[in-house]
Amino acid sequence: MRCDDVIELFSRYRDGELAPAERRAFEAHLETCDRCREGFAALESVLAGVCDLEPEPAPPGLAAAVRARLEARTDRPRAVLLRWAMPVAAAVLLVLIAFGVFQVMPERARLAQQPALITDRYTAAGEGPTARPPSKPTEAATERGREAKPGVRVIAGPAAPSGPPGAGELSPRRAAKDEWAGAGRIAESGALGAPPPSASRTLAQKPKAAEPTRKYTVREGEPGGAPSYRAPVERPVSPAAPRSAVAPLAPTPAGPGGPGKEPASSEAAAIRSVPGRAVPEEAASDMGPAGPGRGPASVTVTAGASKHQLAFGNLTLQVNSDEAVDNAEVLLRAGRDKPEVVLWQGRLEKGPANNLDVQLAPTAPLNALQPERASTQEVARQELVIRGPHLNSQAYYVFAPSGAGSRQVAPMSRATAKPGHGKEGKRAGATWDEVLQNVASDAGVYVLAPAGFPAAQATNLPARADQRAVEKALGEMGYGLRAERGALTIEPAARPAAPPGRAGRSRR
Amino acid sequence: MQDTLAAENLLVERCQQGDTVAFDQLVERHGEWVYNLAYRMVGDRDEAYDMAQEAFVRAFRAIKRFRRGSSFSTWLYRVTTNACLDEIKRRRRRPAPASSLLDADGLYPDPPDPSPQVEDHVASLERREVVRRAIAALPLHHRLPLVLYELQGCSYEEIAAITGTNVGTVKSRLNRARLALKEALEPHLELLRSG
Numbered sequence: 001m002r003c004d005d006v007i008e009l010f011s012r013y014r015d016g017e018l019a020p021a022e023r024r025a026f027e028a029h030l031e032t033c034d035r036c037r038e039g040f041a042a043l044e045s046v047l048a049g050v051c052d053l054e055p056e057p058a059p060p061g062l063a064a065a066v067r068a069r070l071e072a073r074t075d076r077p078r079a080v081l082l083r084w085a086m087p088v089a090a091a092v093l094l095v096l097i098a099f100g101v102f103q104v105m106p107e108r109a110r111l112a113q114q115p116a117l118i119t120d121r122y123t124a125a126g127e128g129p130t131a132r133p134p135s136k137p138t139e140a141a142t143e144r145g146r147e148a149k150p151g152v153r154v155i156a157g158p159a160a161p162s163g164p165p166g167a168g169e170l171s172p173r174r175a176a177k178d179e180w181a182g183a184g185r186i187a188e189s190g191a192l193g194a195p196p197p198s199a200s201r202t203l204a205q206k207p208k209a210a211e212p213t214r215k216y217t218v219r220e221g222e223p224g225g226a227p228s229y230r231a232p233v234e235r236p237v238s239p240a241a242p243r244s245a246v247a248p249l250a251p252t253p254a255g256p257g258g259p260g261k262e263p264a265s266s267e268a269a270a271i272r273s274v275p276g277r278a279v280p281e282e283a284a285s286d287m288g289p290a291g292p293g294r295g296p297a298s299v300t301v302t303a304g305a306s307k308h309q310l311a312f313g314n315l316t317l318q319v320n321s322d323e324a325v326d327n328a329e330v331l332l333r334a335g336r337d338k339p340e341v342v343l344w345q346g347r348l349e350k351g352p353a354n355n356l357d358v359q360l361a362p363t364a365p366l367n368a369l370q371p372e373r374a375s376t377q378e379v380a381r382q383e384l385v386i387r388g389p390h391l392n393s394q395a396y397y398v399f400a401p402s403g404a405g406s407r408q409v410a411p412m413s414r415a416t417a418k419p420g421h422g423k424e425g426k427r428a429g430a431t432w433d434e435v436l437q438n439v440a441s442d443a444g445v446y447v448l449a450p451a452g453f454p455a456a457q458a459t460n461l462p463a464r465a466d467q468r469a470v471e472k473a474l475g476e477m478g479y480g481l482r483a484e485r486g487a488l489t490i491e492p493a494a495r496p497a498a499p500p501g502r503a504g505r506s507r508r
Numbered sequence: 509m510q511d512t513l514a515a516e517n518l519l520v521e522r523c524q525q526g527d528t529v530a531f532d533q534l535v536e537r538h539g540e541w542v543y544n545l546a547y548r549m550v551g552d553r554d555e556a557y558d559m560a561q562e563a564f565v566r567a568f569r570a571i572k573r574f575r576r577g578s579s580f581s582t583w584l585y586r587v588t589t590n591a592c593l594d595e596i597k598r599r600r601r602r603p604a605p606a607s608s609l610l611d612a613d614g615l616y617p618d619p620p621d622p623s624p625q626v627e628d629h630v631a632s633l634e635r636r637e638v639v640r641r642a643i644a645a646l647p648l649h650h651r652l653p654l655v656l657y658e659l660q661g662c663s664y665e666e667i668a669a670i671t672g673t674n675v676g677t678v679k680s681r682l683n684r685a686r687l688a689l690k691e692a693l694e695p696h697l698e699l700l701r702s703g
Binding site for chain 2: 014043055070
């Protein structure tokens with residue numbers, strides 16, 4: 001038996017599928033051939049490793065999710081109809097053209113039909129000269145020239161008054177999106193007041209020098225309360241405008257109400273903050289806070305939980321700013337690729353200094369947004385944007401609501417990888433600095449804080465993400481820091497804090 | 509075992525008569541199973557959850573066509589497999605944006621001064637991740653029989669029924685998949701054996 005034949009039989013031998021004679025020949029070969037013996041042993045180890053994989057626990061609420069999806073789809077007969085109607089209509093049109101039906105139709109007959117058509121439109125619109133059909137062709141033509149357009153517009157449906165030209169021609173899908181971004185949705189979700197005109201400026205438009213970045217640290221709220229965020233003392237500067245800079249958002253009309261005030265159920269929260277390059281304090285002071293005349297700053301919060309978690313858990317966000325909060329706009333958006341979809345919107349008028357509370361209850365909009373084929377992937381990229389003239393900061397947070405483990409924290413995307421680093425290179429040799437550099441280029445470092453993490457002491461963490469300093473501070477609190485696949489996890493220390501000298505080592 | 513099968517047949521029968529509560533129970537029974545198959549097929553938990561829902565929706569709609577007497581789980585696996593394959597094809601036609609969180613190709617920073625327990629935990633996670641990636645890298649027609657056989661515990665015959673092939677093809681593909689997996693994971697043998 002040759003080696004190639006033996007390799008082909010590995011699988012069948014393992015499953016006991018070989019005939020006795022074949023099996024004996026196979027075993028005899030393994031006894032004499034080191035290469036095949038080692039190869040088979042390697043296969044055994046590999047398959048044992050595969051078999052040892054524990055089954056993944058299914059996310060809770062699968063049955064409810066399936067039922068919701070089924071119910072949502074039963075309401076979509078029109079979608080199916082449209083899917084078939086369009087090609088059929090196109091085919092019919094082609095056939096008509098092919099047979100020259102339009103050419104055969106007398107020109108006069110077509111012209112004669114048009115005034116009647118317009119009259120019908122007026123009738124449908126409930127306005128215009130419906131009771132007075134044109135008595136003469138010339139009169140009809142004049143009527144058409146003067147009023148046909150308004151008539152057609154009314155027929156086209158209740159387009160948004162400020163909508164762009166041709167809004168009525170949007171595809172159903174696009175139109176649905178616009179509905180979410182538009183006035184109706186916002187009024188329903190309780191926006192207060194219109195944002196300042198400058199609120200639609202983007203981060204990318206701001207000059208880099210005028211972009212002092214405040215870094216927030218995460219802490220757990222009071223028992224049964226919410227995670228809260230506190231601004232540290234230091235004021236580093238954002239290294240560069242992030243790729244995920246906030247896209248411009250259309251100014252939104254006023255609406256009654258405010259953010260829902262449901263209790264928070266988060267037990268753990270993760271923060272993804274921007275470690276920046278420190279600048280001298282006086283330089284930072286020169287920049288000053290961003291006032292209304294300088295355009296708003298943004299704090300972007302990414303809700304990293306998957307749909308079903310967000311749907312069943314409410315989040316409370318508290319941002320403690322060292323400047324007074326005035327007229328901040330709060331938006332929960334559906335991902336960077338769908339910035340026009342606003343899931344939830346609120347406004348924070350005037351808050352006391354160092355205090356800004358936002359309570360989110362995105363349940364209803366989330367469920368309504370994706371009644372069918374809800375891609376958890378898309379919803380996982382929601383962003384919460386807080387805009388305000390005095391919030392001259394940006395930070396990216398990943399929330400892990402109630403009961404979430406680290407697996408719910410969004411992993412770093414491939415886009416954050418530094419050029420020239422293969423997977424293995426990163427895995428084996430990435431240093432702390434490289435990690436920070438890479439992460440900073442896309443927003444920040446994921447930090448997952450455990451449920452019992454002491455809130456008050458969290459603010460003592462150094463503002464800059466320096467591994468030794470963070471570890472030392474955490475060690476004094478009885479916590480440790482675990483770095484794994486781009487996520488930093490704060491966890492209770494299993495043993496006394498390690499000497500700082502070892503903590504900063506790198507295997508590179 | 510017989511009782512379980514009888515109970516399942518009863519549930520299927522009730523589903524075929526439109527009983528949604530019975531269907532909920534079937535989802536509860538097979539949810540983890542279906543989710544795991546989807547997870548191994550698409551390699552992402554969120555996507556897998558999505559696929560599991562899709563599979564059950566399809567199953568509910570098609571359950572009247574399910575022939576009593578055959579294995580419901582095999583049929584459900586086939587539905588799940590088709591849902592996953594459709595999704596994978598759809599994804600190929602429309603690739604995810606670069607910023608997608610689909611891929612966990614993140615960084616692996618060194619654990620700072622890990623304690624033995626943390627080291628074990630990290631090694632375990634790393635082992636799982638290495639295997640997950642190796643499986644995800646297999647071509648679909650190899651991945652499916654491997655996942656079904658090694659992870660889901662299906663027999664050759666069941667796999668043949670699920671994939672619509674014959675037993676000989678299943679054996680051949682399984683052999684190819686195992687050899688490919690061995691090639692991919694040989695550099696990580698130390699890590700695999702540490703578990």
